[in-house]
Amino acid sequence: MDSSYLRISLSFLFWALLLSPAVSQSSSCSSQTFSGVKSYPHCLDLPDLKAILHYSYDASNTTLAVVFSAPPSKPGGWIAWAINPKSTGMAGSQALVASKDPSTGVASVTTLNIVSYSSLVPSKLSFDVWDVKAEEAANDGGALRIFAKVKVPADLAASGKVNQVWQVGPGVSNGRIQAHDFSGPNLNSVGSLDLTGTTPGVPVSGGGGAGNSRIHKRNIHGILNAVSWGLLFPIGAMIARYMRIFESADPAWFYLHVSCQFSAYVIGVAGWATGLKLGSESKGIQYNTHRNIGICLFSIATLQMFAMLLRPRKDHKFRFVWNIYHHGVGYSILILGIINVFKGLSILNPKHTYKTAYIAVIGTLGGITLLLEVVTWVIVLKRKSAKSTKPLKA
The missing domain is CATH 2.60.40.1210 (Cellobiose dehydrogenase, cytochrome domain)
Structure with missing residues (x-):
């Protein structure tokens, strides 16, 4: 499946679910x-x-x-x-x-x-x-x-x-x-x-006032972070790991990977900023674990963006060290991002459908990852086998 199509489809699905109106309580x-x-x-x-x-x-x-x-x-x-x-x-x-x-x-x-x-x-x-x-x-x-x-x-x-x-x-x-x-x-x-x-x-409406404004800000915060840390970053990582195995996809996979991760970072920063704004307007209300993971995500993702500017050439002696750093930080962002999306869902406490939808999306990405992992290893092993059976030149 085309990765860019998958990314757009999943993002649209999640945005549509989160933005759908909740059913109001019946009047009594x-x-x-x-x-x-x-x-x-x-x-x-x-x-x-x-x-x-x-x-x-x-x-x-x-x-x-x-x-x-x-x-x-x-x-x-x-x-x-x-x-x-x-x-x-x-x-x-x-x-x-x-x-x-x-x-x-x-x-x-x-x-x-x-x-x-x-x-x-x-x-x-x-x-x-x-x-x-x-x-x-x-x-x-x-x-x-x-x-x-x-x-x-x-x-x-x-x-x-x-x-x-x-x-x-x-x-x-x-x-x-x-x-x-x-x-x-x-x-x-x-x-x-x-x-x-x-x-x-x-009977008249209760009127949300400041409450409705807070709900709106919290929903925006949740959507931005779910799309960023919870969807685009994992999809960007999948592009880098599985598209590069196909020689015809080089260097397209690299530009797709960078575009996806940079877009995720920009959206994530916007989500982080709305979280700071919500925190400043909610004196006495603290979600320490969610906040601390958010700060950590923002920090290491910023380091990851700067690391892209310092990416050594493939034949550089420090390229091996850079790869270890880049992959380690990248997988940390994936894990922490998904964890924090679930933390945020538990705080927002939306309709159960939303959490189920996100679990379904992440489960789908996980299934695709397992399938692509198998395909990747089959291709790699076949290439190694082909190289080993080639006759040596005299």
């Missing part, structure tokens, strides 16, 4: 009922964690009444809804956290001032909140609900919007909430809440 906002006679004219099916928000807003006294509902990530877990007065993420937000007492089964609410991702301080919030209670939602799969009224700060009331954050977690231990997952939905659960809402009784 309007079907909810709960205790009390209070009316909440606005209802949001929030885009992540199966969360729902009912609310009403009285502009005359800047009072926001909310009912937040979500299932904890595990039985006995917790849910949280928060307003961040100054930013769009969890750090700095003022949170209401609901959980059930394991001994009594009674749900209650704790208020937290989230100073940073590692500092959760039970305390009064920076604004007034009252009529706070929690309950377990009947016939709703173990979901919990938080009821509260919030005095919206004057500057936020004037803007007509507040930054909301919501979250779910696995449990409570010794009065302290256990850390939530750091998968895609947990990191994307932020948005802007329009206090005035829309037509009463009509």
Whole structure:
């Protein structure tokens, strides 16, 4: 099979899979009922964690009444809804956290001032909140609900919007909430809440805001790195190893190899840069293994590019040493690149189809590699046998 055709086909397949839209969760906002006679004219099916928000807003006294509902990530877990007065993420937000007492089964609410991702301080919030209670939602799969009224700060009331954050977690231990997952939905659960809402009784979109922007950047980061380290570099290596065995392919194989690897490096650098940008915008969230492998990949791939400029002639005394270096670094890039693509997929936590597709693509490349390896050795052994049987010249 023509290598350039294979490269284009596989890249197109993977790009198409990653860019295909995910199926959104079904709306359940309007079907909810709960205790009390209070009316909440606005209802949001929030885009992540199966969360729902009912609310009403009285502009005359800047009072926001909310009912937040979500299932904890595990039985006995917790849910949280928060307003961040100054930013769009969890750090700095003022949170209401609901959980059930394991001994009594009674749900209650704790208020937290989230100073940073590692500092959760039970305390009064920076604004007034009252009529706070929690309950377990009947016939709703173990979901919990938080009821509260919030005095919206004057500057936020004037803007007509507040930054909301919501979250779910696995449990409570010794009065302290256990850390939530750091998968895609947990990191994307932020948005802007329009206090005035829309037509009463009509469900509206949760609005991704900064969350949607982060999702977009993370998807770009994942696509660039998957195509670079996970596809183009392996294909470039296959071109160099198996095309060069055919004398008619010289020097075409070399230019194809260089073009493929250089393209992979450029795309990989773009992916690495988007990763740095994401890291700078996600204070307190770290994926050390993924980050460290990425830094290592960028470093050794840069050295590999410079090594191409210093490539000795075939008859040079240092060509043997250069070959060892070039091949060793090249295979290191292949192994680390594929490992880091899988690390990235586990962080992005996309639909299972995407991971399956990448496994299928890598498996296909692996199968082609084994086949070409056998063909290559057959050709090499035949050539050696032909040379050994040639009669010696007198």
